[in-house]
Amino acid sequence: MPPDNSRSSSSRSLWRLRHYLRPHLASLVFTWLAAVAGIAATIVIPLVSKEIIDGPIARSDLGALVPLGLLALGLGVAEALLTFIRRWGQTGVVIGVETAIRDDLYRHLQRLPMSFHDEWQSGQLLSRATTDLSTIRRFFGFGLLFLVMNVLQLTTVTGLLLHMYWPLGLLVAASAVPITIVTLRFERRFMKAARQVQDEQGDLATIVEESALGIRTIKAFGRGGHVFDRFDGKAGEVYRTSMKKVRLASRFFTFLEVIPNATLALVLLLGALAVGGGSLSLGTLVAFTTLMLQLVWPIASLGYIIAMGQEAMTSADRVLEVMDTPPAIVGGELVLDRPRGHLRFEGVGFEFPSRQVLSDVWLDVRPGETVAVVGATGSGKTTLTALVPRLADVSAGRVTIDGLDVRDLTLESLRQTVATAFEEPTLFSMSVRENITLGHHEATEAQVETALEIAQATFAYDLPWGLDTRIGEQGMSLSGGQRQRLALARAILGQPRILVLDDTLSALDVETEALVEEALRRVLADVTGIVVAHRASTVLLADRVALLAGGTVTHVGTHHELLAGVPEYRELLAAEEVSVD
Amino acid sequence: MTDWRGVAAEQKDDLPTSVTDLLRTRSRDLLTDLLTPHRRNIVALVAIIVASSAAGLSIPYLVKVGIDYGIPHGTGTLLVIVGAVLVAALIQAYTRRAFLALSGRVGQDILLELRRRVFRHFQRLSLAFHEKYTSGRVISRLTSDVEAIGELLESGFDGLVTAVLTLVGTAFMLLVLDVHLGLAALVPIPFLLLFTRWFRRQSSIAYRRTRETVALLIVHFVESMTGIRAAQTFRREPRNQEIFETLNGDYGGANMRTMHVISIFMPGVKLIGNVTVAAVLLYGGWLAIQHEVTVGVLAAFLLYLRQFYEPMQEISQFYNTLQSAGAALEKLSGVLEERPEVAEPDEPQAVAGRGQVRFDGVEFGYTDLQVIERLDLTISAGQTVAVVGATGAGKTTLAKLISRFYDPVVGRVLLDGVDLRDLDEPTLRGAVVMVTQENFLFSGTIADNIRIGRPGAPLTDVMAAAAAVGAHDFIMSLPGGYDAEVGKRGGRMSAGQRQLVAFARAFLADPAVLILDEATSSLDVPSERLVQRALRTVLAGRTAMIIAHRLSTVEIADRVLVVEGGRIVEDGPPHDLISEGGRYAGLHDAWQASLA
Numbered sequence A: 001m002p003p004d005n006s007r008s009s010s011s012r013s014l015w016r017l018r019h020y021l022r023p024h025l026a027s028l029v030f031t032w033l034a035a036v037a038g039i040a041a042t043i044v045i046p047l048v049s050k051e052i053i054d055g056p057i058a059r060s061d062l063g064a065l066v067p068l069g070l071l072a073l074g075l076g077v078a079e080a081l082l083t084f085i086r087r088w089g090q091t092g093v094v095i096g097v098e099t100a101i102r103d104d105l106y107r108h109l110q111r112l113p114m115s116f117h118d119e120w121q122s123g124q125l126l127s128r129a130t131t132d133l134s135t136i137r138r139f140f141g142f143g144l145l146f147l148v149m150n151v152l153q154l155t156t157v158t159g160l161l162l163h164m165y166w167p168l169g170l171l172v173a174a175s176a177v178p179i180t181i182v183t184l185r186f187e188r189r190f191m192k193a194a195r196q197v198q199d200e201q202g203d204l205a206t207i208v209e210e211s212a213l214g215i216r217t218i219k220a221f222g223r224g225g226h227v228f229d230r231f232d233g234k235a236g237e238v239y240r241t242s243m244k245k246v247r248l249a250s251r252f253f254t255f256l257e258v259i260p261n262a263t264l265a266l267v268l269l270l271g272a273l274a275v276g277g278g279s280l281s282l283g284t285l286v287a288f289t290t291l292m293l294q295l296v297w298p299i300a301s302l303g304y305i306i307a308m309g310q311e312a313m314t315s316a317d318r319v320l321e322v323m324d325t326p327p328a329i330v331g332g333e334l335v336l337d338r339p340r341g342h343l344r345f346e347g348v349g350f351e352f353p354s355r356q357v358l359s360d361v362w363l364d365v366r367p368g369e370t371v372a373v374v375g376a377t378g379s380g381k382t383t384l385t386a387l388v389p390r391l392a393d394v395s396a397g398r399v400t401i402d403g404l405d406v407r408d409l410t411l412e413s414l415r416q417t418v419a420t421a422f423e424e425p426t427l428f429s430m431s432v433r434e435n436i437t438l439g440h441h442e443a444t445e446a447q448v449e450t451a452l453e454i455a456q457a458t459f460a461y462d463l464p465w466g467l468d469t470r471i472g473e474q475g476m477s478l479s480g481g482q483r484q485r486l487a488l489a490r491a492i493l494g495q496p497r498i499l500v501l502d503d504t505l506s507a508l509d510v511e512t513e514a515l516v517e518e519a520l521r522r523v524l525a526d527v528t529g530i531v532v533a534h535r536a537s538t539v540l541l542a543d544r545v546a547l548l549a550g551g552t553v554t555h556v557g558t559h560h561e562l563l564a565g566v567p568e569y570r571e572l573l574a575a576e577e578v579s580v581d
Numbered sequence B: 001m002t003d004w005r006g007v008a009a010e011q012k013d014d015l016p017t018s019v020t021d022l023l024r025t026r027s028r029d030l031l032t033d034l035l036t037p038h039r040r041n042i043v044a045l046v047a048i049i050v051a052s053s054a055a056g057l058s059i060p061y062l063v064k065v066g067i068d069y070g071i072p073h074g075t076g077t078l079l080v081i082v083g084a085v086l087v088a089a090l091i092q093a094y095t096r097r098a099f100l101a102l103s104g105r106v107g108q109d110i111l112l113e114l115r116r117r118v119f120r121h122f123q124r125l126s127l128a129f130h131e132k133y134t135s136g137r138v139i140s141r142l143t144s145d146v147e148a149i150g151e152l153l154e155s156g157f158d159g160l161v162t163a164v165l166t167l168v169g170t171a172f173m174l175l176v177l178d179v180h181l182g183l184a185a186l187v188p189i190p191f192l193l194l195f196t197r198w199f200r201r202q203s204s205i206a207y208r209r210t211r212e213t214v215a216l217l218i219v220h221f222v223e224s225m226t227g228i229r230a231a232q233t234f235r236r237e238p239r240n241q242e243i244f245e246t247l248n249g250d251y252g253g254a255n256m257r258t259m260h261v262i263s264i265f266m267p268g269v270k271l272i273g274n275v276t277v278a279a280v281l282l283y284g285g286w287l288a289i290q291h292e293v294t295v296g297v298l299a300a301f302l303l304y305l306r307q308f309y310e311p312m313q314e315i316s317q318f319y320n321t322l323q324s325a326g327a328a329l330e331k332l333s334g335v336l337e338e339r340p341e342v343a344e345p346d347e348p349q350a351v352a353g354r355g356q357v358r359f360d361g362v363e364f365g366y367t368d369l370q371v372i373e374r375l376d377l378t379i380s381a382g383q384t385v386a387v388v389g390a391t392g393a394g395k396t397t398l399a400k401l402i403s404r405f406y407d408p409v410v411g412r413v414l415l416d417g418v419d420l421r422d423l424d425e426p427t428l429r430g431a432v433v434m435v436t437q438e439n440f441l442f443s444g445t446i447a448d449n450i451r452i453g454r455p456g457a458p459l460t461d462v463m464a465a466a467a468a469v470g471a472h473d474f475i476m477s478l479p480g481g482y483d484a485e486v487g488k489r490g491g492r493m494s495a496g497q498r499q500l501v502a503f504a505r506a507f508l509a510d511p512a513v514l515i516l517d518e519a520t521s522s523l524d525v526p527s528e529r530l531v532q533r534a535l536r537t538v539l540a541g542r543t544a545m546i547i548a549h550r551l552s553t554v555e556i557a558d559r560v561l562v563v564e565g566g567r568i569v570e571d572g573p574p575h576d577l578i579s580e581g582g583r584y585a586g587l588h589d590a591w592q593a594s595l596a
């Protein structure tokens, strides 16, 4: 969901990317020199031909023909060689720039907080990382050079024309006025359309992504048609906006071809009259018109190049829009040396843009203690746990570990201290091992094994290639319980001081759950734990229970205390017993 | 570095490159197929561009005439000629604009058709395909591949047609001017052809590689953005960055290779052209000295030769976009060629029953794992069956077979006596609906998401369904109520809330057979109780399969199946099973103990 953006600072956006060219400055200069030399060769070759015709052939001098012919050959070879150097050299530059921007974009995206990622669809991000960057690459690699060369050629030839016969030269120069006006107008409108197409393509990518990720739901309800209509609607929008672009461009490109031709006709008329009046020689008129013909192509191709530049600018805009988003969550300075794991919520409040979820939460979890957080669906348990590793930041109060505000700790140190097993196991289409180790690339085989044993996930060894088996995207080639146990193993693996389990046993059968709890009890004996639970059996893992209601912790005590003293709690947890009896 | 992805049985990544010819015919077929409906327009385009080029080419000629005849013959003739120049310019402008607009439209039409076709096909392909293909690759097919083709359509026709016209015209002129010299000038053509063949080979290899590397890049990008929460929590960022940079480097390398191939080819063509010019100069010069050709002819030759090799550059530029589009076409035609493993029947049958489900000697396994071993089972219409068992026992797999996410390897699954394979999609989905373990919310409003159950349902029905599962209250408490946005993948809802919405969806769908796969696992107890109460009324007269670990849900079932290692080991009414003291009794005891 990209914020709509009507800034007109686009050319500046592109200009701001110039520092990516810096490492390539040397080869850039070299290739541009080659380009200029190449043009020189291109211009000289016809001169040599002229020389041959006027010299050896006119004088029937066979001896002089050979050296001049060889010169033409040499120049021809040189021209090809220079073109080769320009192209080859340029390749390295533009690919280098594109790759570097993409690496940086990705790095930046990884630093942006969850609040950003909750809002931005990956389709939009993806279209920036692929389509937009290739557009920029193409402009840097091709458009820019031609733009400069065309302008160069245009000004030299116009200068030459002015020099030859200034009244007609002035006429030619004046034809630049309508071109400039129309170009500016076109630029604004084309830019808007280009931006719109790019955004819509991002939306389209988003729909594609959703339809691929949600394929099970779509199939389960047989809603392929429905999803197709959604896609078709958006594809239709892209179609219409692209057509708008096509129409704009067709008018503009045509205009750019008409103007020089119309000017030519005028020049011919006025020139002929001038020749008749004797103020202009016939030879000059011939030269003049020949030169003018040379202008037609550079002006006409200007249209393509300007359009290309426009697209590169909007692309740069879109890329920088992401790059300019400041990472709202950055680490502090402090490092927890030997964390004890004393976790405190001190008057914590949290709100999403539209709604307050937590307010004035006080909770003290002593080192080594485990506290269960119990609350109704949607009461804010997950939100509360997300504040500890700073997936989100409190909007009031503070969260401390060993007395230090989590916002003062480096992210590295904080996230090493805290590990979370999420309610939804987030798995990737990689090997099982890589999924479990994630950030702990250095984990030993023995550590992995221990974690898998605690999580009762040793089934992983029985997969066709053991831990090297690739599990489908989001772990889809595993059963629900298997996915959850892998996610649990992942959290345990880092031997964190603070372990957060967010309703992590919900997909396990009773027997497996009992086994996991048994093993977890041993793990939790040493570490500080927060266990989000809906079931009494899980609550029993904890020493104390905190009841979350109305956005704050209303009661803290042992399971039995709360069961006896708090009707709300009884309602939440003990009801099953009542209904069974 | 390359081992992070792990091993998979059947790497559905990409096709082996050895079968190039097959690929080429396949993508050519697709292209022909796409172009055929537009053949009239294409003919029109060619006509327009011929007219436009003729008008364009006539202008220099008219200028020459103007100078040669107009000036000597006075103002009247001159005005006629200037008028002709203007008319030619106008014709050119008009045809040019018509051409650009028409070719743009044809291109966009084709793109739209291609997008639609590929998208629809992806939707048609079975889950088994999607599990291996991954969403990232789906996205890369529908974005970067389609865009590569778009580029061809955008600039392709124009460049090619103009270039070919100039090329043929020039060659003709050369031969007309002087056969000897003309033939000499055309000697390099075989070399040119050979060189072009080399280029075609190289660049098609190179472009194919870019398609493959960009797909991997996209897959990694999309997955790591989708799972960013885990990546940040577990400090995966450096490793992700490392992987990304490797993939990005590969992609850059592949792109570099395509550009290197061009940077050899283009100057190469230029070299051939320039050498020819020099040779013509020498040979032509010699001929001129021998007075076998005139100086004028030689001059014209040199001009035309340049004109001959200029469009070659343009043609190779076109060739280049063509190659890139060709590689994309290969990938797309590959997707379009995939046949859904779970195919629509040729002669769909009707069902007229109330939802009896029967497994008839069913065996099933995923590619590398046997899961269901010879199963015979009948669930009579209207029965509520609970399925319990250890995780990974195969419960979900059973449910997926009834929903026909997969077809059994051996045996049949029947709905009211009809093999599921003989039912068409609307009939099957109208009759059987499954709430999957992983509930997926689409970005949009809550009402939109519930309406997945029955598109077009009035809001009152949506509300009734939500109220039935106890979701109404929380929805009303959200700012916007039913029009509240759920966010990307339902991110603005809590896990339990997502589950309730998914549940309401199934209620709205109102099928004959309802399958609930751990549909209440993330709910708190009171909400779960509400759902159970609702289930009692909703399931009356409906066939239902409920998979649950919390046996409270099982209490409402008429019959319990205990699954173990892909077999049904116990089958009977819950109370009978408890009194018999088998597996279920054990589970039930354990569950009761866990409540204490």
Ligand SMILES: Nc1ncnc2c1ncn2[C@@H]1O[C@H](COP(=O)(O)OP(=O)(O)OP(=O)(O)O)[C@@H](O)[C@H]1O
Residues within 6 Å of the ligand: A118, A352, A353, A354, A355, A357, A375, A376, A377, A378, A379, A380, A381, A382, A383, A384, A423, B487, B491, B492, B493, B494, B495, B496, B497, B522, B524
């Ligand atoms: N990104 C968001 N934007 C707006 N509101 C949100 C967002 N994420 C969550 N909420 C809301 O905040 C509330 C708390 O959500 P949270 O996920 O913390 O609940 P929970 O207690 O973990 O519930 P559950 O038991 O269902 O997992 C919910 O009402 C939810 O709708």
Ligand SMILES: Nc1ncnc2c1ncn2[C@@H]1O[C@H](COP(=O)(O)OP(=O)(O)OP(=O)(O)O)[C@@H](O)[C@H]1O
Residues within 6 Å of the ligand: A476, A477, A478, A479, A480, A481, A482, A507, A509, B131, B366, B367, B369, B371, B389, B390, B391, B392, B393, B394, B395, B396, B397, B398, B437
């Ligand atoms: N798409 C798949 N590809 C390969 N193997 C799979 C796939 N889906 C499931 N499996 C395997 O099949 C077995 C049965 O899985 P299933 O999902 O049916 O289990 P389940 O009984 O539903 O478990 P749970 O209670 O954990 O959901 C498991 O070993 C699982 O790893």
Ligand SMILES: [Mg+2]
Residues within 6 Å of the ligand: A381, A382, A383, A423, A502, B494, B495, B496
């Ligand atoms: Mg939660």
